[in-house]
Amino acid sequence: MCMPMDRRVPLLLDRARYRRVASEAERRGVSVAEVIRQAIDAMPMDADRRRMSVDAILGSTPMEVPADPAELRRELDGERARRG
Secondary structure: OOOOOOOOOOOOOOHHHHHHHHHHHHHHOOOHHHHHHHHHHHOOOHHHHHHHHHHHHHOOOOOOOOOOHHHHHHHHHHHHHHHO
């Protein structure tokens, strides 16, 4: 995908991060900037995140849910407290 570049983003990296990205750029035979652009392109879009969340919920094991909403609230609060 060839898109016109019309935004410049100043970016400061520490030595370790720069070495990592420069090494990856050399391995791929592309520029450091291209490695960074590809990393951005690999980030999930909001729709992708929602789809993954829905898939995880629909694929989860069914569980018993208390009929009383107050009991469900107590169970959820207790679980949150345990996870702290």
